[in-house]
Amino acid sequence: MVTQLTRTLEELGDMGHEALVFAPGKPPDRYGSHTVARVGSFPFRPWYPEIRAGLPTPQVERAVTAFRPDVVHAVNPVCLAAYGALSARWRDLPLLASFHTDVPQYLSALGLSPLRGAAQRWTRALHNLAQVNLCTSGPMVEQATGMGIRNVALWPKAVDTRSFSPAKASPAMRVRLTDNHREDRLVLAVGRLSREKNLEALLEPIRRLPGTRLAVVGDGPHRAELERRFAGTGTVFTGYLRGEQLAAAYASADVFAFPSTTETLGLVALESLASGVPVVGARAGGIPFAIDHGTTGFLVDPGDTDGFTARLRQLLGDDVLRARMGVAARAEAERLGWRAATASVVGSYGRAIERHGVRPLAHPGSPFARHDGHPLLYPAVNSTGPT
Structure with a gap:
């Protein structure tokens, strides 16, 4: 989610647009050409302390007034972004909301099932304030529509095919990820280590696949428990990796494993495909939107340990199949550029403005503009914020 937002901001800046971003935590003052305004927040303890929920303040309203936005983008309207959605309604501004996290399902995964119904009603009500609601995968479009979300x-x-590439493979990284057993087969998992990511589903497959190592890249509140459960399997936990190290980790693996059932897109799967590494993932959430079953990887029903093990064994044991899928994975990724995706988002901003009843004047080089000739301004309000 953070990668999607930051790359979109980069493209918006290159396209001549300006954004004011509200984010909790400790964000930078600027991101590219855009201003970032820090807001107060609190950790979601004890369930998910790494997530900080933003709090609206009078300073937020003053900043919005000074910015004079043409459209408000509420990212995951739950806390801070919920206030952004309500503020847009009060100010009579066009509103676009985006659905990146299935909050009701996450609450169930975190042991907060009694709150699921209320969370779903809250999510639906806030999204239905928007003139346009964007979902990050086809399955999530269907899910949101099924929840009663309109528009x-x-x-x-x-995906970034320059940063993530088969050329980034590194013998030294493979030694690190296999704990100096580079001749063993290597399965990689990347992401935040939290309960809803379902990484325990990899424990039995790794036990059943002799000569295979698992490397887990990432950190989070569930790491200590995962390290305890995977003890004795030769699994390597690297913590967070970024930049060239992360790209090398992807490209140095044989197969990427993605057992999460709560993803709305699964960008890490796309990054693996860009690295030329096929994926075995759960047939759930947005993952089927990222993986072409039988071409760039395999999909397995959630909870099917035998099926997940069999697909990993099939790829790890067949060099020709794995290579063919790796080539197809890279080819698929090369079709998916950030500029085209961002242009589509800009078009959605335009639809939100039109549906709201505002018809901006044409401006050379921009699909919409204000009467003073400045490019259209987009404030992005984010509940959980860039980290």
Whole structure:
């Protein structure tokens, strides 16, 4: 989610647009050409302390007034972004909301099932204030529509094929990820280590696949428990990796494993495809939107340990199949650029403005503009914020 937002901001800046971003935590003052305004927040303890929920303040309203936005983008309207959605309604501004996290399902995964119904009603009510609601995968479009959310459209998937590439494979990284057993087969998992990511589903497959190592890249509140449960399997936990190290980790693996059942897109799967590494993932959430079953990887029903093990064994044991899928994975990723995806989002901003009843004047080089000739301004309000 953070990657999708930051790459979109980069493209918006290159396209001549300006954004004011509200974010909790400790964000930078600027991101590219855009201003970032820090807001107060509190950790979601004890369930998910790494997530900080933003709090609206009078400073937020003053900043919005000074910015004079043409459209408000509420990212996951739950806390801070919920206030952004309500503020847009009060100010009579066009509103676009985007659905990146299935909050009701996450609450169930975190042991807060009694709150699921209320969370779903809250989510639906806030999204239905928007003139356009973007979902990050086809399955999530269907899910949002099924929840009663209106005006739903697709935010096209995209991935950075320059940063993530088969050329980034590194013998030294493979030694690190296999704990100096580089001749063993290597399965990689990347992401935040939290309960809803379902990484325990990899424990039995790794036990059943002799000569296979698992490397887990990422950190989070569930790491200590995962390290305890995977003890004795030769699994390597690296913590967070970024930049060239992360790209090398992807490209140095044989197969990427993605057992999560709560993803709305699964950008890490796309990054693996860009790295030329096929994926075995759960047939759930947005993952089927990222993986072409039988071409760039395999999909397995959630909870099917035998099926997940069999698909991993099939790929790990067949060099020709794995290579063919790796080539197809890279080819698929090369079709998915950030500029095209962002242009689609800009078009959605335009639809939100039109549906709200505002018809901006044409401006050379921009699909909309104000009467003073400045490019259209987009404030992005984010509940959980860039990290």
